[in-house]
Amino acid sequence: MKKSTLAIGLTLITLLVACERKEHVSIIPIPLSVELQTKVFTLNEHTQLWTNASNGEETFLKEYAIKHQLGVWSDERPVSNAIILEIVDTLPDIETPEGYMLLTDKSGVKISALSEAGLFYGIQTLLQMTSEEKTIAHGKIIDEPRFEYRGMMLDVSRHFFGVDFIKKQIEAMAYYKLNHLHLHLTDAAGWRIEIKRYPELTQQAAWRTHALWKDWWNNDRLYINKEEENAYGGFYTQEQIREIVDYAQKHYITVIPEIEMPSHSEEVLAVYPELSCSHIPYKESDFCAGNDKVFEFIENVLLEIMELFPSHYIHIGGDEASKQSWKECLLCKARMQEEGIDSVDELQSYFIHRIESFLNAHERNLLGWDEILDGGLAPNATVMSWRGTEGGLKAMRMGHRAIMTPGEFCYFDAYQDAPHTQPEAFGGYLPLQKVYSYDPIPDTLDSKTAKLLYGVQGNLFAEYIPTEEHMEYMAYPRILALAEVAWSAPKNKSFEDFHARALKAVEDLRTKGYHPFDLCHEVGNRPGADKPVRHLGVGKQVVYADGSAYYKGYSAGGDSALVDGVRGGWTYGDKHWQGFLGRKGVDVIIDLGKTLPITSISADFMQICGPGVFMPACVIISISHDGETFTELKREDIKVVKDDAVTFKTFGWEGASKARYVRYQAQRSDFGGFLFVDEIVIK
Numbered sequence: 001m002k003k004s005t006l007a008i009g010l011t012l013i014t015l016l017v018a019c020e021r022k023e024h025v026s027i028i029p030i031p032l033s034v035e036l037q038t039k040v041f042t043l044n045e046h047t048q049l050w051t052n053a054s055n056g057e058e059t060f061l062k063e064y065a066i067k068h069q070l071g072v073w074s075d076e077r078p079v080s081n082a083i084i085l086e087i088v089d090t091l092p093d094i095e096t097p098e099g100y101m102l103l104t105d106k107s108g109v110k111i112s113a114l115s116e117a118g119l120f121y122g123i124q125t126l127l128q129m130t131s132e133e134k135t136i137a138h139g140k141i142i143d144e145p146r147f148e149y150r151g152m153m154l155d156v157s158r159h160f161f162g163v164d165f166i167k168k169q170i171e172a173m174a175y176y177k178l179n180h181l182h183l184h185l186t187d188a189a190g191w192r193i194e195i196k197r198y199p200e201l202t203q204q205a206a207w208r209t210h211a212l213w214k215d216w217w218n219n220d221r222l223y224i225n226k227e228e229e230n231a232y233g234g235f236y237t238q239e240q241i242r243e244i245v246d247y248a249q250k251h252y253i254t255v256i257p258e259i260e261m262p263s264h265s266e267e268v269l270a271v272y273p274e275l276s277c278s279h280i281p282y283k284e285s286d287f288c289a290g291n292d293k294v295f296e297f298i299e300n301v302l303l304e305i306m307e308l309f310p311s312h313y314i315h316i317g318g319d320e321a322s323k324q325s326w327k328e329c330l331l332c333k334a335r336m337q338e339e340g341i342d343s344v345d346e347l348q349s350y351f352i353h354r355i356e357s358f359l360n361a362h363e364r365n366l367l368g369w370d371e372i373l374d375g376g377l378a379p380n381a382t383v384m385s386w387r388g389t390e391g392g393l394k395a396m397r398m399g400h401r402a403i404m405t406p407g408e409f410c411y412f413d414a415y416q417d418a419p420h421t422q423p424e425a426f427g428g429y430l431p432l433q434k435v436y437s438y439d440p441i442p443d444t445l446d447s448k449t450a451k452l453l454y455g456v457q458g459n460l461f462a463e464y465i466p467t468e469e470h471m472e473y474m475a476y477p478r479i480l481a482l483a484e485v486a487w488s489a490p491k492n493k494s495f496e497d498f499h500a501r502a503l504k505a506v507e508d509l510r511t512k513g514y515h516p517f518d519l520c521h522e523v524g525n526r527p528g529a530d531k532p533v534r535h536l537g538v539g540k541q542v543v544y545a546d547g548s549a550y551y552k553g554y555s556a557g558g559d560s561a562l563v564d565g566v567r568g569g570w571t572y573g574d575k576h577w578q579g580f581l582g583r584k585g586v587d588v589i590i591d592l593g594k595t596l597p598i599t600s601i602s603a604d605f606m607q608i609c610g611p612g613v614f615m616p617a618c619v620i621i622s623i624s625h626d627g628e629t630f631t632e633l634k635r636e637d638i639k640v641v642k643d644d645a646v647t648f649k650t651f652g653w654e655g656a657s658k659a660r661y662v663r664y665q666a667q668r669s670d671f672g673g674f675l676f677v678d679e680i681v682i683k
């Protein structure tokens, strides 16, 4: 018998052309250990299916296995041509309830687990390893997740997505062993869940004047009644929510509702202005923190929410509160005095504490974005870390659980490929490889604290995502990379191997009617961003003129950034672009160390108007022998025009000259904002 072992992480596909499909066992996320042989078991119409889960009674597990054609049901435990799904008391090498062992031999397949969830994940692996010819390789798979929490967040406020779409995503999430669906149900762009006590929330705050979020955002941001012309919106009835929660439960997925507070609440305050500090509609985004009516409202909403969602966690948002109105509001000031609170940060903390006590009294726990740390974290709260990982780490050091979802790796509203090849996105550049590279546990974290890391989540905010197809396009296959980050042991991870599996998964997803990104034709990062550029300036000294200091948050590594041989990539946030916010713009002198013949000098700029990044209005390139007297080689005026695109331009000089010093100046346009420049290339 020829026996081959598929050693995980050792890849057989290194030399394959990107899109060539290789038939081999392709499981996402990669299991803990896989030993497979060349012999196979073949499913046929006589294969019998049996489980002891729920004592063999009707369970969704059984229904699910039959639906996916794993066999015909048998009341007796079959001995051959069998698929056995067995709950056991102990399993060697498996510690978590979601783990499983899958054994295949000539008699069939046996999946053993400590819980039904474990059996369910065993089934997902079995489905993924079953070939088109219905064959399953003999062998043994032992598997369990790295993290308990493996999540995806869908923003249904900025654009609304219906029940069938959510169910479809639940199916895919389960297939890749994700187990938490976080629904961003409320935000300025629309309230999306029926609350019986406050019908105005869905009569009015669920509908707006423009279908596209961007049009609405740029045109007065008004809410209207559903009956009015061109009203865009929607919401889930409580019945539909029950349907979603039930469907998710059957796929071993917990749905976590997010109800935003104290900010991102424009839609509520437009309908109930008395809950804001000013009592004026369309004025504030924060609830008044001094008004007890606000807490009464929120608690009434949460009572209905808790009735609908059995989730242990209720997400209360907590992010990006301006707190400005709290400084002037009489009720807020009175509250601060009464509670001995000195700052609006502490007032936010009071707000969150109070809601936490309410949730705890109902045996639920509070989950919030990392701003809930500001002014003091509520005692039992769990932090979802989005502004980097520092908030999550801080919470963990304080003994709290954290879920990591840092923007840099987990925000799927960023471009996943070269912006000029993609539909408009929020900005940034987050290709599959970068998602995959994320390791939520840094080396510096001790093992005791690391245990508080509950898991990871991919977030899909939908400002620029108006359709279901587009939503799927942004989610897949990036969420698959995150699923592997969340489930698989780091020692088993290899991007090359994952990439081959992801290509196959993209095909499978398409076959099933999803709309994934075309990974096969990925363009990749900007030329020069991944491979160094050689030129005369690399490693030379750069002097910044007075008034032309780079912005600290975008230093790109400091004084050497502009001549480090690496070009900036598709986003100014990639730590290669140097940002200038000062009025003088860019004014730098590069000392080549000695006089050299020069034939070209150039630098790259980028523009993305949303966040205020513009092309320069004028570029001046000069040279000098002594560093004091400069001769101008080129002066170029540039007409800067606002647009929706992400653009990159190179401004330079070509000719023949000699110099020791090169000066590059770039002036800001009348739009102000940032100049982002990288790699001054001297040849």
Ligand SMILES: [Zn+2]
Pocket: 276, 277, 287, 288, 289, 290, 291, 325, 326, 329, 330, 331, 332
């Ligand atoms: Zn107030």
